[in-house]
Amino acid sequence: MHYRLFDHTADLGVEFFGSTREELFAHAALALFDLLVEAGEVRDTETREVRIDGTDGTDLFVNYLREILYLFNGEERVLTACRILRIDDRQVTAEIRSGRFDASRHRIRTEIKAVTYHLASVGKSPQGWTGRIIFDV
Amino acid sequence: MSEMKMTKLDENRWRIEPAGGMRVPGILYSSERLMRDMGNDESPQQVVNVAHLPGIVKYSLAMPDMHWGYGFPIGGVAAFDTATGVVSPGGVGYDINCGCRMMTTKLNADEIRKPLPDLVTALFQNIPSGIGSTGAIKLSQKEERKVLRDGAGWAVAQGYGTPEDLETTEDRGVMAGADPDKLSPRAMERGKAQLGTLGSGNHFLEIEVVEEIYDPTAAAAFGLEPGQVAVMIHSGSRGLGYQVCDDYLARMVKHMGELGLSLPDRQLACAYLDSQAGRDYLAAMACAANYAWANRQMLMHWTRETFEKALGKSPREIGMRLLYDVCHNIAKIETLPVDGIPRTLCVHRKGATRAYPPGHMAVPERYRKIGQPVLIPGDMGTGSYVLAGTDRAYRETFGSTCHGAGRLMSRAQATKMSKGRAVHRDMADRGVIVMASGRGTLREEIPEAYKNLEDVVEVVHRAGISKKVARLRSLGCIKG
Numbered sequence: 001m002h003y004r005l006f007d008h009t010a011d012l013g014v015e016f017f018g019s020t021r022e023e024l025f026a027h028a029a030l031a032l033f034d035l036l037v038e039a040g041e042v043r044d045t046e047t048r049e050v051r052i053d054g055t056d057g058t059d060l061f062v063n064y065l066r067e068i069l070y071l072f073n074g075e076e077r078v079l080t081a082c083r084i085l086r087i088d089d090r091q092v093t094a095e096i097r098s099g100r101f102d103a104s105r106h107r108i109r110t111e112i113k114a115v116t117y118h119l120a121s122v123g124k125s126p127q128g129w130t131g132r133i134i135f136d137v
Numbered sequence: 138m139s140e141m142k143m144t145k146l147d148e149n150r151w152r153i154e155p156a157g158g159m160r161v162p163g164i165l166y167s168s169e170r171l172m173r174d175m176g177n178d179e180s181p182q183q184v185v186n187v188a189h190l191p192g193i194v195k196y197s198l199a200m201p202d203m204h205w206g207y208g209f210p211i212g213g214v215a216a217f218d219t220a221t222g223v224v225s226p227g228g229v230g231y232d233i234n235c236g237c238r239m240m241t242t243k244l245n246a247d248e249i250r251k252p253l254p255d256l257v258t259a260l261f262q263n264i265p266s267g268i269g270s271t272g273a274i275k276l277s278q279k280e281e282r283k284v285l286r287d288g289a290g291w292a293v294a295q296g297y298g299t300p301e302d303l304e305t306t307e308d309r310g311v312m313a314g315a316d317p318d319k320l321s322p323r324a325m326e327r328g329k330a331q332l333g334t335l336g337s338g339n340h341f342l343e344i345e346v347v348e349e350i351y352d353p354t355a356a357a358a359f360g361l362e363p364g365q366v367a368v369m370i371h372s373g374s375r376g377l378g379y380q381v382c383d384d385y386l387a388r389m390v391k392h393m394g395e396l397g398l399s400l401p402d403r404q405l406a407c408a409y410l411d412s413q414a415g416r417d418y419l420a421a422m423a424c425a426a427n428y429a430w431a432n433r434q435m436l437m438h439w440t441r442e443t444f445e446k447a448l449g450k451s452p453r454e455i456g457m458r459l460l461y462d463v464c465h466n467i468a469k470i471e472t473l474p475v476d477g478i479p480r481t482l483c484v485h486r487k488g489a490t491r492a493y494p495p496g497h498m499a500v501p502e503r504y505r506k507i508g509q510p511v512l513i514p515g516d517m518g519t520g521s522y523v524l525a526g527t528d529r530a531y532r533e534t535f536g537s538t539c540h541g542a543g544r545l546m547s548r549a550q551a552t553k554m555s556k557g558r559a560v561h562r563d564m565a566d567r568g569v570i571v572m573a574s575g576r577g578t579l580r581e582e583i584p585e586a587y588k589n590l591e592d593v594v595e596v597v598h599r600a601g602i603s604k605k606v607a608r609l610r611s612l613g614c615i616k617g
Contacts, residue, residue, distance in 0.1 A: 007547045011207075055394050059403075066383060073376060074323055110577070111268040111337055114231050114379055117390065117403035118207030134207060136231055136379075137338070137548060 003031040012110065013119070016131040022084040024122070024129035025061070025092060029068045029082040038107040039078050042099035049085070051093045061122045061131050064092050065115045073113070076101040112137055141185060149600035153181065158401075159188040163197045166534075168596050171201055171588060174545060178203075180210035186401040187215050191409070192222020194482060195475055198534055200489050201596035202543030202588060206230075208404030211488035211544070214537045217410065219470065219481050224415050225407035226385040226422070228485035229468045233381060233422055234429035235340075235373030236464035237512040238306070239523065240437060241359075242444070243456035244366040246346040246612065252448055256344065257570045257613040259447040263439050264342055265334040266617040267574030272333035272435075281328055282317040288427030289462075292434035298441075298459075302434065305501050305510075306462040307491065310430035312469075315423035320377075321384045324421075328377035328428060333435040335372050337575055337617030339582060342440065343369045345520055345609035355507045355525050355606040359460055367609055368457070369521050370436050371514050373466065374429035381425045385418045410483055419468070426467060433462060460523070461501075461510035465490050465540040473535050484535045492526035492538040492603045500526070511603050513594060516542045516587035517579070518569040520610040522594050530602040538603040539594070542587035551586035552577065564614075573616040582616065 002023075006013040016031055018024030033039075052067050054060025071077045081097040114136040122131045142154040146164075151172070153163035163184040167175075175181075180203040187209055188197040194216045203212035208227030217223055249256060265272050276284065284291045289310025293300055303309045317325070335342060347365045350356045361367075374381075389406035392414050393399075400406070408414035441457045448455065468485045475482075493500050493509040500509045509526035519542070530536050546554070560579040564571045573579050598605045 005549065007549055012548065055391055059390055063387060066387070070323065074327055074380075108268050108575075111575070113338075114383055116207040117227075117386065117406070120403070136207070 002027040012112070012135045012137045014133055014135065017128065019128035021087055021129050024131055025064060025084050025087060025094065026082045028065060028131055029079055029094070029096065032065060032068055032112070033072070033079040035110050036072055036108065036112055037078055037101065038109055040105050042078050042080050043102070045080060045097055045099040047095060047097045049093060049095050051091065053091050055090070057089050057122045058120050060090060060092060062115055062117055062120050062133070065133060069112060069115055071098055072101065078106060110137060141181065143181070149596050153185060155188065159185060161188050161193050161196045163188055163199070165199045165203065166596055166600055166602070167201045168592060171592055171596065174588065179205040180212070183208070183210035184213065186405060187213060187228070189401055190215070190217070190223055190225065190405065190407060191398070192218040194218055194222070194480070198537070200537070200539040201593045202488065202539045202541055204544045206487065208402050209485065209487040212539065213487045214485065214489045214535055216473070216482040216484045216535045219410050219483055222410055222483060223407035224410050224418055224468055224483055225405055225485065226382045226389060226418055227404040227406060228487055229382070229422060230466040230487050231379045231382045232373035232466055233378035233425035234464040235466040236429065236433065236462060237514055238370050238433050238437060238462035239460045239512050239521070240368045240440070240457045241361060241460050242366045242368070243454065245364050246366055249366055249448070253344070253613055254570055256444070256447045257572055257615065259443050260342060260440065261572040261615045263443045264436060264615060266336065266615060268337045268617065270334040270336065270617065271330040274333060275330050276328070276332060278325065281325060284332060284431050285317045285320070285424035285427055286315050287311060289430040289434040292431040292438070297435045297438035302437070302459045305459045306430060307464055310434065310462065312423040312426045314420055315427050316420035317424055319417045319421040320381060320424055324377050324380035324384060327380050331375040331377065332428065332432055334375060334432070335436060335617050336375055337578060340372045341517070341614055341616045342436065343611055344613040345369055345611055347607055348520070348610040349608040351605040351607060352525070358504055358507045359510055359523060359606060360458060361523065361607045368440055369512065369514055370433055370440070372433055372436060374425040375432065377428050378425040381421050385421060388414060422468065426464065429464070430462070461512060463490050463512050471536065474532055482535065484537070486537055488540050489537045490540045491536055492524070492530040493536050494526050494528040494531045511538055513539060513590070514541050515590040516584045517582045517614060517616065518564045518567055518571065518611050519584060519590055520608065522590065522605065523607045523609070524594070524597070524603040525606050527601055527603055534602050538597045542590040542593060544586060545588050546586040548581040551583050552580045554585060555580040555583045569611045570613040571616065575617060578616050
C-alpha cells in the first residue's frame with residue numbers, strides 16, 4: 001500500500017504517495033479503504049463516474065477524499081477499484097467501483113469520520129507526488 | 138512563524154502577546170504540571186491562530202483540558218462581535234452539540250452491586266452503539282424535519298421522557314432558528330437512521346456513584362448525595378452533524394477565497410455572521426444541535442426503561458431524574474458582559490462547557506441560586522465531576538469552562554501502549570465493568586491517554602470559573 005501513518009493527538013495523520021498525480025489520487029482512495037475496512041469478497045459491484053471540484057490542488061484533494069469517504073459513511077459501500085480519468089488543479093474525474101458493505105464478511109478496522117483541512121497538502125516530491133491528510137477518527 | 142511570547146499571569150493563567158496577524162491576545166487556563174505535560178502539543182499555536190479571526194472580542198481562550206485539534210484547539214473558547222465577526226464551522230467541530238447529560242437516581246450503590254453486571258449487559262443490549270450504529274427507529278423525511286426544528290421537545294412529544302426533563306436541559310433542548318432547508322440531502326440521509334444511538338469513539342454511557350461532596354448546599358440543590366447512583370451519557374449529533382460541518386467547511390473555504398481573507402489554517406474557514414453563508418450555517422448548525430438533544434433524550438428514556446426492567450423496580454422507586462444536559466461543541470448568540478458592558482456575541486465553545494452564574498435567567502429555576510450545573514466526564518473508568526457556573530466565568534471566559542479530561546496521547550500511541558494488556562481486566566481491577574462494541578475502542582480510550590481529570594478540574598476551580606460540587610466514581614460503562 002502506498003501510504004504511511006503519522007501521529008496527531010486527537011486523530012489519524014496519513015501520507016499518501018504516487019509517481020504521478022493521477023496515481024496519488026487513485027492510491028489515496030484505495031488506501032483510505034484499506035484503513036477503513038478489511039474486506040474479503042465484495043459483491044454487487046457497480047461502477048460510477050464522479051467529478052469533484054476544488055479551489056486549488058489541496059482543496060481538490062480534500063474534497064475528493066470526502067467524496068470517497070462518503071461512499072462508506074453515507075452509502076455503506078466498499079471501494080474496490082479507482083481510475084483517474086482526468087485531473088488538473090481544480091477538477092478531478094474518477095471512475096470508481098464499489099460494492100455493498102457486508103458486516104458478516106467485512107470487518108471495520110478504523111472508523112474514519114471526516115477529512116480535515118488541518119495541515120493538508122499535496123505536492124510534487126523528488127519521488128513523485130505526496131499528499132498529507134489528517135482524518136477525524 | 139515568529140516565536141510565541143508567553144507570560145505567566147498567575148497560578149492558573151498564561152497570556153500570549155498579540156503578534157503578527159493576531160487581533161487579540163491569547164489566554165490559557167492551565168497549571169505548571171498541565172503545561173509541562175502538554176510538551177509540544179500544538180494547542181497554544183492554535184489559540185494564536187484563532188486570534189487572527191475577524192471580529193474576535195477581547196481574547197482567544199483555552200481551557201485546561203486543551204489539546205491539539207484542527208483549526209480551533211479542543212478546549213477553545215472565542216467570542217465574535219455579531220456585526221463585524223465571523224462564525225466558523227471548525228470552531229464548533231464536526232460533532233455539533235456533542236454533550237453530556239447526567240441523571241440522578243434514588244438508588245444507593247449497595248442496592249445495585251449484585252445486579253450490576255446484568256444491568257450493564259442490559260444497557261449494552263438496549264442502547265444502540267458502535268460504528269455507524271443505527272437505531273430502533275427510522276425517520277421519514279417529514280418526521281426528521283420535526284426533529285431538526287424541535288430538538289428534545291420532539292422526543293418528549295413522542296413519549297421519550299417527560300416535559301419536566303426539558304426544564305433541566307440547556308436551552309430546554311432546542312436551539313432557535315433551525316431551518317432544515319439549509320441541510321444537504323446527504324446530511325438528511327445520514328440523519329434518517331441514527332437517531333437514538335450512542336455512536337463510537339469517546340462516546341459512552343456510564344453508571345456512577347457519588348463519592349465526594351465538596352459543596353453541600355449546591356449538591357443538595359442539584360439532588361446529589363454520597364453513595365447515590367447516577368448515570369452519565371456522552372453523545373452528539375452522529376453522522377448528520379458531521380455532514381453539516383463538512384458541507385459548510387467546503388462552502389466556506391470557497392467563500393474565503395471570494396472574500397480575499399487569508400488565515401493560518403484552512404480548517405478555520407469562516408463566514409461573517411452578517412452574511413448569507415454565516416446565517417445559513419447557523420440555521421443548519423441549530424438543526425444538528427436539536428438532533429443531538431433529541432438523541433440524548435431518547436438514550437435517557439431507554440436507560441430509564443432498562444433500569445426498571447433489569448432491577449425489577451418501578452419508575453418511582455428508581456426516580457431517575459435529569460440533573461442537567463450540557464453541550465460542549467457549539468456556537469451560540471449570547472449576551473455577555475465585556476468590560477462590564479453587555480454585548481451580543483457569537484460564542485464558540487469547541488470542547489468547552491457553558492458555565493452560567495447564580496441568578497442568570499437561563500439557569501433552571503431550581504438551580505438559580507447556585508448557578509448552572511456543569512458536567513465534566515472523565516476518561517473511561519474514572520468517573521465525573523459536577524461543578525457549578527460562576528460570576529467570574531460570566532465576566533472572564535464568556536460564561537465558559539472546561540469539558541473533560543482532554544487527550545494527552547494520540548489514538549495510535551494509546552493502542553501501542555496498551556498492547557498485550559487486557560484492558561477489560563484492568564478496568565475490572567478498578568471495580569468497573571466495561572462493555573464495548575468496537576475491538577479497538579477500549580485500547581484507544583485507556584485512562585493513560587488522557588490528562589488527569591483532577592488536575593483539569595482543580596484549575597477551573599482555583600481560577601474561579603466554576604466551583605466543585607461533587608465527584609462521582611465509575612461503576613459500569615458501555616462504549617461504542
